């Protein structure tokens with residue numbers, strides 16, 4: 001029996017979305033970003049669904065080790081790199097590629113005697129001000145890395161865009177130009193051998209000049225738009241995840257009755273109330289506002305009252321015949337997760353990443 005709250009994953013959609021990446025970046029290699037448990041969809045499941053692929057990227061070394069332990073041989077880049085010798089040992093043992101972004105990492109690398117063991121991406125901070133070396137320091141770091149025996153040459157070069165989802169923004173061209181200009185000033189040991197990477201999903205979709213040797217799509221692989229003013233569907237992407245539950249109670253309330261914790265909703269008229277078995281304990285966003293759409297029997301009804309841990313309440317005025325047991329969709333193909341994110345003042349990334357253990361995962365092919 002499927003529990004009340006469950007997520008259906010349409011695994012075939014992953015391949016479709018990957019094709020879309022290839023359309024936008026036909027000459028680039030693809031590093032599929034599957035960090036944070038494959039954006040909540042399951043690390044190993046998504047890795048399997050996307051194979052064959054040029055490379056995977058994860059955030060942390062433990063995610064890379066998990067992939068290796070299931071026998072995945074594809075190159076894997078760990079975007080946060082390592083901080084100490086112990087962690088670096090795991091990179092060597094499991095053949096993981098590291099992002100080098102800090103002087104602290106250089107000190108670790110300088111002490112290692114192993115020869116030609118570690119492939120790296122040297123990260124430039126072109127304005128995100130998170131990880132990476134400033135353009136003014138980049139050349140010196142690049143040259144230092146030529147002398148560390150553990151590093152496999154040639155070194156790959158990358159940066160990350162801070163605001164690529166703002167399609168008219170001036171920061172993105174500035175970042176791209178700074179990256180290109182700085183790299184052109186390096187005396188590259190083997191010209192044209194150093195691979196470059198700039199674009200995340202928004203870069204791939206909106207900034208052709210960000211498409212270089214490698215692209216790093218994340219959210220678009222899951223069928224979700226990186227832009228606030230588009231759904232994945234409008235970009236010809238297919239959502240992998242849909243979130244479902246069911247009605248567990250229907251009751252009549254009178255004008256003036258208050259609904260839920262703190263009584264934030266007062267019925268403006270007599271109301272048919274539906275109670276649905278989903279809440280923030282499942283990953284449904286607690287800050288979803290009154291009016292957030294929910295599909296009951298495939299029809300939109302508005303959320304009313306506060307989201308609680310296990311339940312939400314909706315106004316069933318448009319569906320007088322709805323009854324306990326009826327199917328509910330919280331997001332998916334017919335109700336864009338992007339729309340729900342807007343209603344909850346968040347981004348769709350947090351919604352799919354935030355699905356909790358209680359939600360049963362059902363793969364569509366198994367239905």
Ligand SMILES: *Cc1c(COP(=O)(O)O)cnc(C)c1O
Pocket residue numbers: 033035079160199200201202216217218219220226
């Ligand atoms: C998460 C991440 C990506 C993927 O970003 P999306 O917006 O999901 O496409 C790419 N590059 C880096 C460095 C990241 O951290």
